[in-house]
Amino acid sequence: MAKAPAKNAQTNAPDKIPNTPTASKEDLLRFYREMVLIRRFEERAGQLYGMGLIGGFCHLYIGQEAVAVGVQESVKQGHDKIITGYRDHGHMLAAGMDPKEVMAELTGRIGGSSKGKGGSMHMFDVPTGFYGGHGIVGAQVALGTGLAFAGKYRGDDSVAFVYFGDGASNQGQVYESFNMAQLWKLPAIYIIENNQYAMGTSIDRSSSTTELYMRGASFGIPGEQVDGMDVLAVRDATARAVKRAREGGGPYILEVKTYRYRGHSMSDPAKYRTKEEVDEVKKTRDPIDHIKLLLAAANATEEELKVIDNEIKAIVAESVQFAQESPEPDPSELYTDVYVEA
Amino acid sequence: MTDILMPALSPTMEEGTLTKWHIKAGDSVSAGQVIAEIETDKATMEVEAVDEGEVLEILVPEGSENVKVNTPIARLAGEDGAAAPAPKADVPAATAEGKTGDPEKAPQQTSTPKVELRDPEIPADAKLVKTTVRDALRDAMAEEMRRDDRVFLIGEEVAQYQGAYKVSRELLQEFGERRVVDTPITEHGFAGLGVGAAMSGLKPIVEFMTFNFAMQAIDHIINSAAKTLYMSGGQIRADIVFRGPNGAASRVGAQHSQDYSAWYAQVPGLKVIAPYDAADAKGLLKAAIRDPNPIVFLEHEMLYGTEFDVPEVDDYVLPIGKAKVRREGKDVTITAHARMVGFALQAAEKLAEEGIEAEVIDLRTLRPLDHETIVESVKKTNRLVSAEEGWGPMGVGAEVVARVIEHAFDYLDAPPLRVHQEDVPLPYAANLEALSLPGVDKIIAAVKQVVA
Structure with a gap:
């Protein structure tokens, strides 16, 4: 049976703030644009994978777009830090990385953000504050806690946005990190993207407690559950957590209930869930359909959306062309970037 | 009575x-x-x-x-x-450890062995001050922390306790708790936190109480620190030093007595340093802190209390990646690092009494390995014995021997030999521990075999 993401946010936060999201038409159009960019980009990435242009592992973000886009609204670009796991394309696009560089990294070309040496799971971009792209499940939680530590060490008011999934939430280092983050009141926002499947293992089969927003309770870290298919709910919950962190309140956990439409990776036929379950979420909970309803209510016209759709189509087509035309790295690149020359 | x-x-x-x-x-x-x-x-x-x-x-x-x-x-x-x-x-x-007629440990290095050669890096007119390895390491960290606010020390018991082995003595008093950070017992977590802070531009010194505990953190040392520069196409560096005691201590059993030299020295992206004396400990730790790459700095608990001459110069920084000829000789080359250097020098002195002149090379840095110095020596001596405290298979000695065979095969007059720990987990019983660990006698026996 479909485990639709929670509609009603639950919280163990000290003070419940009523969540009555509103947004201007302008903001809604921006969110729509960013979410459609991620979806169209990922669809084309899946297609290029099928054509053999992208190799190895490729984990698509389709279905989860509202999470990265909603969180990004609280990011001060160039000041805050973002880190995530291997399902990272959506976060990179939301952070503002150039889709051409992301797609060219997927195809392993010199024009890629890591010169083709990182691949799908290993991309970084200092100007947008994107610190990867990490392939070891859970590693980004300790690393992200270090990004938060560095912010506090410098005495700026930067915040680290640390994304991980329901699967990573069972890793030991997550709790080592929670402990230090709360002990030292580090400005870390832990965003658990609960898409309900750790690869092929559903959360019920992997987790003794499935209320992941409570996972910081034994450390005294407050958390709340957020509807990850509603970009405004994500935006507002993140904004509250970030305000608290910037004011020295310490870490916060956002369990964002979401759903991935595709398999874990391109080679996953997703036999562990029914087609009906996936279809039900697509039909009733799709984050882009949701924002379309909000846009209609805000009097956005079909023509306005069409303009955005066409613009995104062009951007993605351009990224695909770039990713195919950019040459493979020169063989001399094999030996560069192993060490920084002192 | x-x-x-x-x-x-x-x-x-x-x-x-x-x-x-x-x-x-x-x-x-x-x-x-x-x-x-x-x-x-x-x-x-x-x-x-x-x-x-x-x-x-x-x-x-x-x-x-x-x-x-x-x-x-x-x-x-x-x-x-x-x-x-x-x-x-x-x-x-x-009895206390090492006193039970143990031939290997009898010559404990509580005083400085006679080192024959003055380091060319040390200015001829520099005053030499007797300093323990422990204090040399502390001085190196203190000097670099004074020089650069981005440098901080983090680990278990580094602050209020003053260091489990007193290596961070008085650093908390001078630099405060912002820069000398006590952690929970959480190696995986604080190693990852350190790497994240390094990615963000700080220069952490992560102390492991011993490298045995760094096994919990090795994913971050290798996957997060060593590989990130490459995976990011040169965008993100992990400018970090992982340091602490490595290798056998004394009677602490198998889980607290492993030499990880070969483990880390295999990994591209890391630099691996294993000093022997106090001057190298100071000069190389300062270099490691300044170096923009991730560094594994392997200390030796049994040497912490040993005094050596350290030059009194303003800013004593040694080059990473250069071995040091500690004793010249014409008959055989002995390579060693960390504590084994002392045993190799003692072995050389005994061999000299029998007319065998051994050249002793202190590797100092394991990655990058300075094989030129080793090869030059073997071209002169035509014989090679490598000595390490860790296990032999796939070890540092295996690498040294392979490089010599590759670069100086025609100069060898005898098959090279490796001295190393016996191929067993380190036992607790004093006699078995002594039988397992390599020392002066095993080096002498190997030398006699290659010169026979």
């Missing part, structure tokens, strides 16, 4: 300072009573009486330094002469 003996208060303690007596002749003491304070190489400890009775005599006055473990320090009259006699120093079961 019962003698109270100078107790060993840590696995590696061989002597200590009797700082204070709480009893005097004529007092009567009861079991559990605090009778004295003793300063070891790591801490000041209270000593409690085990036996009861009247104090007949204080044998070692307070303030005495370098009192050897098992020296009688006071004498009790047993109550009615019936108190159980204290264990005697000549009973093997109760």
Whole structure:
């Protein structure tokens, strides 16, 4: 049976703030644009994978777009830090990385953000504050806690946005990190993207407690559950957590209930869930359909959306062309970037 | 009558300072009573009486330094002469480590071995100051922390406790808790936190209480620190030093006694340093902190208390990746790193008495390995023995031998030999531990075999 993401946010936060999201038409159009960019980009990435242009592992973000886009609204670009796991394309696009560089990294070309040496799971971009792209499940939680530590060490008011999934939430280092983050009141926002499947293992089969927003309770870290298919709910919950962190309140956990439409990776036929379950979420909970309803209510016209759709189509087509035309790295690149020359 | 003996208060303690007596002749003491304070190489400890009775005599006055473990320090009259006699120093079961007729450990490096060659990096007119390896490491960190606010120290017991091995002594007092950070016992977590802070532009020094515990953190050392520069196409660096004691301590058993030299030295992206003396410890740790790459800096607990000459110069920084010829010789080349350098030098002195002149090369850096210095030496001596404390298979010696065969095959007059720990987890029993660890005798035996 479909485990639709929670509609009603639950919280163990000290003070419940009523969540009555509103947004201007302008903001809604921006969110729509960013979410459609991620979806169209990922669809084309899946297609290029099928054509053999992208190799190895490729984990698509389709279905989860509202999470990265909603969180990004609280990011001060160039000041805050973002880190995530291997399902990272959506976060990179939301952070503002150039889709051409992301797609060219997927195809392993010199024009890629890591010169083709990182691949799908290993991309970084200092100007947008994107610190990867990490392939070891859970590693980004300790690393992200270090990004938060560095912010506090410098005495700026930067915040680290640390994304991980329901699967990573069972890793030991997550709790080592929670402990230090709360002990030292580090400005870390832990965003658990609960898409309900750790690869092929559903959360019920992997987790003794499935209320992941409570996972910081034994450390005294407050958390709340957020509807990850509603970009405004994500935006507002993140904004509250970030305000608290910037004011020295310490870490916060956002369990964002979401759903991935595709398999874990391109080679996953997703036999562990029914087609009906996936279809039900697509039909009733799709984050882009949701924002379309909000846009209609805000009097956005079909023509306005069409303009955005066409613009995104062009951007993605351009990224695909770039990713195919950019040459493979020169063989001399094999030996560069192993060490920084002192 | 019962003698109270100078107790060993840590696995590696061989002597200590009797700082204070709480009893005097004529007092009567009861079991559990605090009778004295003793300063070891790591801490000041209270000593409690085990036996009861009247104090007949204080044998070692307070303030005495370098009192050897098992020296009688006071004498009790047993109550009615019936108190159980204290264990005697000549009973093997109760002796301090390494004293049971152990040929390998008998020549403990409590004093500086004769080092034949002055380091060319040391200015000829520099004053040399006797310094322990422990203090040299501390001085290196303090100097670099004064120089660069981005440098901070993080690890277990580094701050308030002053370092589990006192290596961070007084750093908290000078730099405060922002820059000297005590962590929970959480190696995986704080190593990852350190790498994240490094990615963000800070220069953390992550102390592992021992590298045995870094096994919990090795994913971050390798996957997060060593590979990130490459995976990011040069955008993100992990400018970090992982340091702490590595290798066998003394009688602490298999899980606390492993040499990880070969493990880390295999990984591209890391630099791996393993110094022997205090001058190298200082000069190379300063270099490691300044180097923009992730560095694994392997110290040796058994050397922390050993004094060596350290040049008194303003900013003593040594190049990473350069071996050092510590003794010149024409008959055989012995390569070694860390504690094995001392054993190799002692072996060379004994061999010289028999007319065999060994050249001793201190590798100092394991990655990048300075094979040019080794190859040049072998071209002269035509014979090679490598010595390491770790296991032999796939080890540092295996790499040294392979490089020599690759670059100087035609110069070899005998098959090279490797000296290393026996291929077993390190045992606890004193005799088995001594049999397992490589030392002077095994180096001498190997040299005699290659020169035969």
